[in-house]
Amino acid sequence: xxxxxxxxxxxxxxxxxxxxxxxxxxxxxxxxxxxxxxxxxxxxxxxxxxxxxxxxxxxxxxxx
Numbered sequence: 001x002x003x004x005x006x007x008x009x010x011x012x013x014x015x016x017x018x019x020x021x022x023x024x025x026x027x028x029x030x031x032x033x034x035x036x037x038x039x040x041x042x043x044x045x046x047x048x049x050x051x052x053x054x055x056x057x058x059x060x061x062x063x064x
Contacts, residue, residue: 012045021062032061 012027022029030047033039038057039047 008049009042010039010047010049012047014045020064021059022064024058024062026062029058029061033057036061 010025010030012030013023013025014027016026016028017023019026027045030039030041033053034041034047036057038050038053040050042048
């Protein structure tokens with residue numbers, strides 16, 4: 001496994017802080033991305049990001 005194959009993981013926050021736009025670690029954002037198949041829930045609050053996740057996808061999931 002080289003540097004281009006590393007997998008990014010995130011741990012979701014316990015609750016949403018209701019900021020505008022939502023933060024990247026917000027459980028709502030990660031759940032929306034999981035529905036789209038762009039992140040995979042590994043356990044409890046841990047998520048693994050897919051390599052095809054684009055900035056545009058993240059930005060649309062963070063919108064209110």
